[in-house]
Amino acid sequence: KIEGLKKIVEQRPNHVVFIQLAEIHNDLRDEEMALKYCRQAIELFPNHDSPYSIIGQMRLRRFYKDFLLKDGQLAATNLEKSVSINPRNYKALLALAKFYLQIGAITKSEDRLGKILRFSPEDENVKELLEICKKIQRQSYEDVDILLRTVEDQRKLYYNLNKDKEEAPSLKLTPEMFSSVLDNVKKNAEG
Numbered sequence: 001k002i003e004g005l006k007k008i009v010e011q012r013p014n015h016v017v018f019i020q021l022a023e024i025h026n027d028l029r030d031e032e033m034a035l036k037y038c039r040q041a042i043e044l045f046p047n048h049d050s051p052y053s054i055i056g057q058m059r060l061r062r063f064y065k066d067f068l069l070k071d072g073q074l075a076a077t078n079l080e081k082s083v084s085i086n087p088r089n090y091k092a093l094l095a096l097a098k099f100y101l102q103i104g105a106i107t108k109s110e111d112r113l114g115k116i117l118r119f120s121p122e123d124e125n126v127k128e129l130l131e132i133c134k135k136i137q138r139q140s141y142e143d144v145d146i147l148l149r150t151v152e153d154q155r156k157l158y159y160n161l162n163k164d165k166e167e168a169p170s171l172k173l174t175p176e177m178f179s180s181v182l183d184n185v186k187k188n189a190e191g
Contacts, residue, residue: 015045022054031058052082053092060095067155072148075099083112088119097129103147104139104158132159 006021018041025034035058038051045051056079063071076099082092093112100109110133116126136159139147151157 013044015041015048015050018044019048019050019054022051026054026058034058047085049082049086049089049092052078052085053089056082056092057095060099063099067152067157069145069148069152072099072103072151073145076144083115087115090116090120094126097126098161100144101129101133101136102157102159102161103144103151105142105144105147106133106136106138107142108144109133132161 018037022034022037022041025031025037034054038055041048041051056075056077059071059075059078062068063075076096079092079096079099082089083096086092093116097109097112097116100106100112110130113126113130113133116123120126139158147158
């Protein structure tokens with residue numbers, strides 16, 4: 001599929017093909033190639049929101065992994081640019097709302113969630129996030145750079161939306177576990 005899309009880009013470039021290539025590479029975790037196609041899309045088609053959204057999502061993934069201030073800043077910048085081009089970009093608005101909520105910028109999170117409710121008033125996921133915003137203790141300041149620096153310094157989010165979804169401790173597999181099962185299978189086969 002990638003090769004076919006590359007041929008289309010060479011013959012008649014359009015923003016949809018660049019985005020498809022970027023998304024495929026992003027899904028494959030080949031960030032370098034995904035960024036390459038996003039940058040080309042931005043250069044040739046600067047008024048489309050998708051490449052900014054993809055870059056923002058990639059930076060968010062990095063931010064949630066390493067809690068680096070720079071990744072958080074670039075994620076917010078790109079997602080906000082995507083929303084400025086397309087105010088109904090659900091994916092970008094939701095990502096921003098969750099990001100702001102988790103770093104402690106509750107007012108910004110509520111604002112992005114409110115924007116989603118304007119075009120999707122029955123969205124239960126958004127309503128749940130708004131309820132969380134109401135329950136969280138607000139900080140005396142909501143400067144995103146300061147909040148990001150705090151997250152980076154403390155190496156943890158202000159509020160972790162995934163805390164209930166964290167994986168249970170995994171079972172440690174040992175050779176003995178398999179040998180006893182195999183012995184039982186062997187006994188049943190002989191018997």
